[in-house]
Amino acid sequence: MAVVEVSITPLGVQTPGVSEYVAGCLKVVRESGLKHQLTPMGTIIEGNIDEIFKVLREMHESPFTKGAKRVSTLIKIDDRRDRPEHTMAGKVRSVEEKL
């Protein structure tokens, strides 16, 4: 099980706002059925690493279909295989318990 954060930015679009492009990427995740969470800095996805790679490839393509000519995509993967469960909720809980 992997928890992955992705943030996608189109370059060369004339306005500083890019939320329309972010919404397009988010639709791709929604249609995948994978568990996910929108944050102020990206989208976090949880699930099988191979399924996630497939969705990441599609998300990266999304802004080009809306006219972007250059896309900058940042992906951070946290893949843990020494325990049966590695989830978004579990990661947050684990930190909060130490506070």
Place this chain on the structure above:
Amino acid sequence: MAVVEVSITPLGVQTPGVSEYVAGCLKVVRESGLKHQLTPMGTIIEGNIDEIFKVLREMHESPFTKGAKRVSTLIKIDDRRDRPEHTMAGKVRSVEEKL
């Protein structure tokens, strides 16, 4: 106003779990009084960019004080100055409105 995500990882600690170190970094943010949010992949901070830089420097130091010998810190800054308000809540709202 900037929105900044930071994720701090100690290397060379014997267990794959690092939540204790993450909790230490989070305490630094809490004491700063800056608005923040814990996510499954990092901590997001909102505020004046100079104040945030000061807190980032302190957060990066935190795992060393707990015994880490090597620390990997990832920082992503989104600094927008063409509108009076640029906040964590506003960024999420802006994407959700387009869905």
Place this chain on the structure above:
Amino acid sequence: MAVVEVSITPLGVQTPGVSEYVAGCLKVVRESGLKHQLTPMGTIIEGNIDEIFKVLREMHESPFTKGAKRVSTLIKIDDRRDRPEHTMAGKVRSVEEKL
């Protein structure tokens, strides 16, 4: 054509040094035949975005085959489609010309 940087870190290994794992990932890129460059902070790959995604998936798997239980992988994609050529050498040249 895309230019992609990847940096892969095993967690829960007992020594702070991780160069053996990095070397394993680099071997995967070499065998792919894709143009690449080792830097002090990661590996940069140039080529077709679909081929690169395939290699990234393999690189991410490499440390697990060497015993790592948790792997943190950071990927930054710069994909530009408004010009015939978008290369590692071209990107550096473009900046140096402005200096």
Place this chain on the structure above:
Amino acid sequence: MAVVEVSITPLGVQTPGVSEYVAGCLKVVRESGLKHQLTPMGTIIEGNIDEIFKVLREMHESPFTKGAKRVSTLIKIDDRRDRPEHTMAGKVRSVEEKL
């Protein structure tokens, strides 16, 4: 001693090319006197972590002085304190020895 990679991107500029802004950031590093290296995906800096933080803050400001209204800055810090020397050259050498 820390080795730090930084990559700075202005948003809301009308052309997909941003090398002029990158050159501006590079000038800031040059004037700092810190050892650095330009790569196809960013700038890598080596030195004292406090000095580097000061330079990072200045680099992040640079695109705003050239008219950018939104700046996205990515910083990756590798700070190692269990050995006297932790350098850009040493990191690359360490990987190449394992190949």
